[in-house]
């Protein structure tokens with residue numbers, strides 16, 4: 001997003017303003033939304049992000065300045081609010097709540113230790129309504145409208161039992177009580193059932209049902225709808241007789257208004273979050289819908305000082321429950337080709353806020369999954385994202401019996417080779433092997449990756465660029481890059497130092513670890529562990545090919561030599577055989593072996609001084625990566641562990657070692673530095 005040009009940003013802001021205004025109208029004025037709240041929230045977040053990056057592009061008609069929707073077209077009478085009705089800023093996680101609390105302290109210049117009391121109550125999902133009492137009598141009820149001008153619903157609220165027509169003695173002469181008109185879940189279900197029976201309009205949710213029921217021209221329709229009300233604040237008041245939000249709410253409660261049963265005051269973010277979580281746990285059992293918790297600064301003098309931003313008070317925050325499921329549109333299905341040639345379908349979504357983050361892509365896994373869900377571009381789908389789990393499509397809402405299913409490609413979209421699923425396999429793979437550019441660049445990326453050869457300085461961009469220039473056809477070409485030093489240097493973004501670093505990193509791997517190299521070739525079924533198991537037993541990298549070829553040709557001894565290795569099964573033998581059967585691969589292999597000279601792979605279990613011991617690495621290692629150090633330990637027959645305990649035999653501590661070093665010292669565990677470790681490795685051969 002940061003590399004968006006100004007023109008692109010302005011354009012997108014324009015489109016967002018249009019789209020958001022349209023959905024505001026559908027939702028607020030027509031009670032008939034077209035997209036889910038989570039899709040709407042994703043649009044609003046995107047707008048806010050862009051406005052933060054390009055403050056000078058904020059539009060006159062920016063959605064961030066507007067509350068609700070203007071009611072020009074409403075058949076109801078208009079009421080100008082004496083005190084504006086606002087929206088609320090929202091947060092979706094603890095960090096955002098902490099940020100808000102910190103902002104308040106900064107704004108009020110309070111020091112760290114001074115507590116700020118904050119009220120918390122559940123955020124009920126209905127529509128706001130302002131009730132104006134003069135001399136204790138209800139004179140006007142109004143919806144929020146656009147915040148300045150709302151709709152007159154005075155006759156409509158006459159039938160809502162929670163709204164008193166008269167207040168007790170002693171209330172301010174002019175007093176506007178504000179709160180939410182809502183419908184319980186049970187009443188909503190019953191209403192929709194009755195509507196269905198009568199062939200009437202169905203409501204999307206209790207919130208829309210409450211709004212649609214209240215905003216009726218004919219108040220006798222409202223009278224038949226089971227509406228409820230509870231108060232959360234006030235508007236114009238000829239006098240504010242208390243000094244805190246909480247005391248005011250208790251006074252409003254004494255006037256006969258229901259208020260949130262969860263209303264509390266706390267003075268730390270921890271206590272607020274605990275309360276939020278408690279409300280979240282009770283949420284499924286409540287008979288009304290809530291979508292979060294509202295925090296408000298309790299002291300009214302602080303509220304007055306804090307005031308308002310564009311459309312919401314600075315002193316209040318809605319901490320929403322991030323929806324773990326949300327509805328959105330599947331706009332397209334793209335096919336990606338992976339390193340092993342696997343074709344993975346990726347769903348492109350209309351952005352949607354799920355689990356507090358905006359989701360735009362979702363994996364559809366494979367051809368079978370698409371078939372199971374019956375999805376096609378254009379369908380409405382339900383996305384789930386719980387915790388850190390990657391987002392999933394869990395349901396398709398557009399299932400029509402009569403239509404052709406999505407046609408999964410039978411050609412690789414990258415190279416046009418045939419794409420097939422092996423017998424009994426769900427994955428469809430490109431058969432283009434080493435001619436498929438997608439597979440080739442990703443194989444190269446894998447080859448240099450941390451767990452394989454671990455060559456620093458090769459990002460995917462560099463690989464793609466060198467590949468496009470024809471410099472990196474296969475892994476062996478990496479070792480020939482030294483002949484292109486001047487050409488690399490001539491590319492934009494490269495300096496003497498960066499080129500030399502890259503070339504040095506390559507040279508450093510002329511005698512690579514054979515198991516890592518084998519893993520780096522990306523042969524099917526040959527993962528990290530399998531590669532090591534193979535090399536531990538075969539020892540010489542070059543011998544792998546001849547054994548695999550003999551096994552494939554039917555030599556049972558050769559096959560047995562491999563399958564007798566613990567952890568190696570027939571599928572590995574078959575995959576190795578297939579790999580070396582492909583002339584392309586053999587050429588790549590020979591070429592590569594011509595460039596490198598991996599030492600014989602030995603696991604010294606007897607002679608190594610650390611065999612059978614548990615080693616922990618901590619602090620910064622300067623000549624090797626943590627992964628490499630662990631691999632060395634394993635080769636020497638030691639176990640590398642991540643934490644220090646009484647079972648630890650040896651601690652290797654680099655600069656910056658902290659708690660692990662301290663603990664090892666307390667436990668009297670032998671501790672050496674990186675040089676000491678390098679000596680052990682060198683002596684063990």
Ligand SMILES: NC(=O)c1ccc[n+]([C@@H]2O[C@H](COP(=O)([O-])OP(=O)(O)OC[C@H]3O[C@@H](n4cnc5c(N)ncnc54)[C@H](O)[C@@H]3O)[C@@H](O)[C@H]2O)c1
Nearest residue numbers: 023024027033035036037040087088123124127128232294
């Ligand atoms: N699906 C759509 O097309 C669509 C379109 C527009 C809006 N929306 C939904 O409406 C939301 C925006 O509406 P909004 O601007 O009214 O914001 P909001 O509903 O997130 O928050 C403000 C409102 O919360 C209510 N509220 C409930 N409990 C409260 C309490 N304790 N204290 C204060 N206020 C309390 C009030 O009515 C107040 O006006 C969006 O986040 C989205 O979920 C959806």
Ligand SMILES: [Zn+2]
Nearest residue numbers: 412415430436
């Ligand atoms: Zn291909």
